[in-house]
Amino acid sequence: MSTNYAFIGAGNMAKAMIGGILSSGLAAPDCVTASNPSAPKLDALKEEFGIRTIQQGNAKAAAQADVLVLSVKPYLYETVIAEIRDVVKPETIVVMIAAGQTLSANETRFGKPVKLVRVMPNTPALVGEAMSAVCFNANITPEDRTIVMAMLNSFGKAEEVPEKLMDAVTGVSGSSPAYVYMFIEAMADAAVLHGMPRKQAYTFAAQSVLGSAKMVLETGMHPGELKDNVCSPGGTTIEAVASLEASGLRSAVIDAIDTCVKKSQEMSK
Template sequence: MRTVAVLGAGKIGEALLSGLIAAGRDPQSLLVTTRSGRAAQLAEKHGVRAASTAEAAAEADVLVIGVKPQDIEPLLVSLAPVIRPGALVVSLAAGLPTALYERHLPAGTPVVRVMPNTPMLVGEAMSVMSAGSHAGPEDMETVRELLSAVGSVIQVPEAQQDAVTALSGSGPAYFFFLVEAMIDAGILLGLPRNVSTELIIQSAVGAAKMLRETGEHPVALREAVTSPGGTTISAIRELENHGVRAALLAAIEAAALRSTELGAAHR
């Protein structure tokens, strides 16, 4: 069994550790590093091993890097002289290209860029992976296996990662924003907050399940709810009048542009 080290185990890193353990991985095959004393807490909580960056780099077959983007380059400088030859590096940092890692790490180091999202915390992540210059099919399968423990995984060319970041990386925030507005609408209409919240959350869960399990196009599912002259079409008209569709397109486009900007300084 390959040894996996999570460098910078914040919420996403801890979620990955939990998912791997739940999927049957031996906790002792998992290493964790943090800048604070949290590594020891995670070790006690999950049975994994706390380690320094140098210890993890020297031992691990797979290094999952979950530190903040601004901390990446100092970390890579410290990793370069101690990383185990042939180790696979997996980046979870938004916007940062694999070329940045390859520039700092020993020649030939396989790097895979991943854009996960926060539903990883409940085992329902959408993780999107892209191969760097030296990552082969076996490396991609290793990453797919790891990430499958915490949700769904697909692979795209790295040139599409800024779009992925905008769509699924930031995507949960758009849904939370919409749910928040709908709950407030229920309160405006006189419902208690707890009732409005339960109605909207279950409606969201049910709608998502219908999308996944029926395989129907969203338009077909929406039309099935939209009776001629009924309440739903009145609501849809107002959404269109207020430019909600155009606003979503513009918002996601802005997120993709920002992802591109974040990575531009490191290309």
Template sequence: MEKKIGFIGCGNMGTAMIQGILESGKCPPQEMMISCRTKKTLEEKKAQFGVQISTDNRDVAAFADILFVAVKPQFYAEVLEEIKDLLTEEQILVSIAPGKTLVWFDEVLGRNLKVIRTMPNTPSMVKEGMMGMCAGARVTDEDMALVRDLCSGFSQTEVISEHLMDVVTAVSGSSPAYVFMFIEAMADAAVAGGMPRQQAYKFAAQAVLGSAKMVLETGKHPGELKDMVCSPAGTTIQAVRVLEEKGMRSSVIEAMMKCLDISRNM
């Protein structure tokens, strides 16, 4: 790919994306520039990845053909105001901010540029991410294909309608936190049963990983897969009964709807 890549922001998510792109070989380090406010962090990233660095976001904006803005949502307006006069109609601006719509970008930038909204998630750190993407009016199919190819180094991607971006935030952007809580709870129960904690984490986490893989690879409905585990009068159906009685299903739905509501009002 003969495109220069820029990252404004290199926190956990930005770093995961940078690492995935570089390790996939889709961009050589010398063709990538990153910026953040902390010189120490930049020096560490330069030593780790061999990329170009700057403490000035404007340097990155002027450098990049594809510019990822990987800062916290509350800093987006400030960053865009800082760089907007440097952005060209040929550049592709990639956002990872929940709640910031394509119309919002047009208003802040003062013109209609090539903007792609994305919502990655933290499993991108182990190259098992899931990312929703939607494109502004000026983004071509070729532009979208370029960005999807870049992101394939750390995540699977799905192109969706913009009205579903907040749903993506709830179902994949935030949900790793719910899954981590579930794994922790299962491990706690295993420890209470006498299993060493690190071993309990491994059993619980691998069970979740394998179960997710079964959903993806068999194509079966999750309910059908659940029934395959629940033998008549067996131990599993009794455990499932307790989870239903305690409101696990309704709690997950309520939590996700709360996340969705907050994302829509950011």
């Protein structure tokens, strides 16, 4: 039997997830439904993917879902759950993708036994390269886990973590694309300073970051070892590395992620 997926909210993350589900063959377009107040957003999803759409139809979408993704802003969770809790089936898997939304808080909002999954994806989902962390409540079965992990891996990579690490995940992957974009921009600025055209500089910088990340993931080597392999004695790279160390690159990154994690912890209270 086909799995029916429903999305409440039709923003960029919902679009990325829908694209992954369809391109991986997990579901056909007629098994995916999106509900949203905005008709233009729904029309765009319908035109691109051929899915079913419902304007202002959260309860209807929730009632027919086997997997229900709450793709709305954190402050809307209380309102949306109040709207759908009476129609969500006991066997429906409810996936939450908003920062700061804990399993226990939303179990209380449903006011009945519910299968809840908390996910922290990131924006590279839009190009099929998300890094998603996931944790499950006690009602999730092994079969449910398989369904959820297949969905998450359809638009990137996913790993299960204990819920207590979700704030750390926010710092190291949820928010980190912004740090990486700043690094790419800075590298490109330096290349422009030395005469390279801006567009070409972004290509060189971005592709170098992409390739370096693949080296870490695919070789399994420690990043420090990979760095050492590029640093020839007395060469150009070790001069640059020494300059970065003198400027406090490592401590700046650690401080930034620490600040991000602490903000996430405040939001989760």
